[in-house]
Amino acid sequence: RLRKIVRYCYEKIPVYKRKFKDAGITPDDVKTLDDLEKIPFTTKEDLRKAYPFGMLATGLSEVLELHASSGTTGHPTTCAYTKNDLDVWSKVMARIYASAGTRKGDIVHNAYGYGLFTGGLGFHYGALAVGATVLPIAAGNTERQIKLAKEYGTTILACTPSYAAHLGEYAREKMGINPVEELKWKSGLFGAEAWSEELRRRIEELLGLEAFDIYGLSEVIGPGVSVECPQHDGLHIFEDHFIPEIIDPETGEKLEEGKTGELVLTTLTREATPVLRFRTGDITSFKTEECSCGRTMGKMSRILGRADDMFKVRGVKIWPSTVEHALLRVEGASQNYQIILERPGNLDIMTVKVEPEKELFESVGGDLSKLQDLRVKIEESIRTVTGIKGNIMLVPYNTLPRFEGKAKRLEDLREKTF
Ligand SMILES: [Zn+2]
Incomplete structure (x- = not known):
């Protein structure tokens, strides 16, 4: 199956023919799974450049459904079926x-x-x-x-x-x-x-x-x-x-x-x-x-x-999901959070805004100063899991955004601080 698809891509999609040529290989060089490594990568950028139909291996009349994935920069990419x-x-x-x-x-x-x-x-x-x-x-x-x-x-x-x-x-x-x-x-x-x-x-x-x-x-x-x-x-x-x-x-x-x-x-x-x-x-x-x-x-x-959501704080690689993991280990912390990265001087600052769980928030009458314990526990957990001391900010229940599709938890303000 691998040999078949490699030849198929090479023969039907000029982008692949060129990639193979640039790499100095032909479909005959790919015989086993180990040979896969010889083939150059395909990137999202390749797909964007080939928009709208440059990656299509069949005639358009064979296509029953078209999807375009959102391009945050430049062209979208085409997915045809x-x-x-x-x-x-x-x-x-x-x-x-x-x-x-x-x-x-x-x-x-x-x-x-x-x-x-x-x-x-x-x-x-x-x-x-x-x-x-x-x-x-x-x-x-x-x-x-x-x-x-x-x-x-x-x-x-x-x-x-x-x-x-x-x-x-x-x-x-x-x-x-x-x-x-x-x-x-x-x-x-x-x-x-x-x-x-x-x-x-x-x-x-x-x-x-x-x-x-x-x-x-x-x-x-x-x-x-x-x-x-x-x-x-x-x-x-x-x-x-x-x-x-x-x-x-x-x-x-x-x-x-x-x-x-x-x-x-x-x-x-x-x-x-x-x-x-x-x-x-x-x-x-x-x-x-x-x-x-x-x-x-x-x-x-x-x-x-x-790979592009990963952020570095003072040289340490962190993903939003790692922060989430650290956060939700703490009882009383809700799954509603936001990570804000800033660089006021030369030092990165990671601020994590967290809503306490509703019951806890109501039990102190909305007075966040009574939840010092929770704040300290979250800070400790984040430091243990990520190795970074974050600035933890408790915010009132139901004040952070909720998401109907993909959540956006990270706001990196560092470029703008220059
Ligand atoms: Zn299984």
């Missing part, structure tokens, strides 16, 4: 649902954004493929989400983890509904952002469901690259469709198994927009050991963050 690509997408998404125990009779509450973002339709197709009922509610209008969840009795929740937490808070506080008792959600499929083990525990408590981490990206297929099994110890990658590699994000060197680095993916079955060695920018590790769930596909660890 042939009939076969849509079938593969449905199949891998069906595996994701199956891993979380979804079957005919379940009602999928799909709160991922529909539209050009691949989350909504990916989860939609997967739900249809397992024969479940799908409620295409999309993101937004939290009040209606809870109302319909209750009245229709939706059983599987699909959205970003930060939105899941928000749904739980909102139901309890604004609507007086306890999701654990009054909603029927049994599993949640949460992805599209890096989140911590502690946030999982909180979401499970808040919503009374079993939370599954899922991973994917539009440049490769959309959601549908990997999913946790019920062991909740890593995400099985669907290696029959995607070959994973882990590289050092700085040198590009391939790392040995188990080491943490940037995930690189090669698609084995994509027809319209296949990619060879695509640099995902996501930081994780990969292991092929056998899993007690019986699945033989290798597992990646939960995503630590994006």
Whole structure:
């Protein structure tokens, strides 16, 4: 399959022909998995430059669906699907649902954004493929989400983890509904952002469901690259469709198994927009050991963050998810936080704004000065986990932003301070 896709990309996509030529190789040089390393990486920048149809391996008339991933800078990138690509997408998404125990009779509450973002339709197709009922509610209008969840009795929740937490808070506080008792959600499929083990525990408590981490990206297929099994110890990658590699994000060197680095993916079955060695920018590790769930596909660890979300404070590398992990170890700290980086002089300052949990905040009548203990505990935990002494600022409950899609926790003001 590898040899076939390599030749296919070379023959159908001029960008690859040129890359191979520049690297002094031909498809014949790639015979085994080990030879994969000879192929140059594909970057997001390559895809942007080729916009709109430079990475298309088929005729446009073969394409049944087009998605454009948002470009924060410059052009978006095009992700196209042939009939076969849509079938593969449905199949891998069906595996994701199956891993979380979804079957005919379940009602999928799909709160991922529909539209050009691949989350909504990916989860939609997967739900249809397992024969479940799908409620295409999309993101937004939290009040209606809870109302319909209750009245229709939706059983599987699909959205970003930060939105899941928000749904739980909102139901309890604004609507007086306890999701654990009054909603029927049994599993949640949460992805599209890096989140911590502690946030999982909180979401499970808040919503009374079993939370599954899922991973994917539009440049490769959309959601549908990997999913946790019920062991909740890593995400099985669907290696029959995607070959994973882990590289050092700085040198590009391939790392040995188990080491943490940037995930690189090669698609084995994509027809319209296949990619060879695509640099995902996501930081994780990969292991092929056998899993007690019986699945033989290798597992990646939960995503630590994006290579470009990683920030350095006084030379120490930190991801927002590491701060979240440190924060949520402390009882009384809520999952609502924001990290602000500043450099007033020559020294980096990391400020973490945190809301105390609602009950705690109310128990002191909103007087944050009475929560010195909590502030000190958070400060200690962050110093222990990250090695950096942060400036912890408790803020009143419900004053930090809530997110319906991907959460934005980090604000780096350092460039502007010059
Ligand atoms: Zn497993």
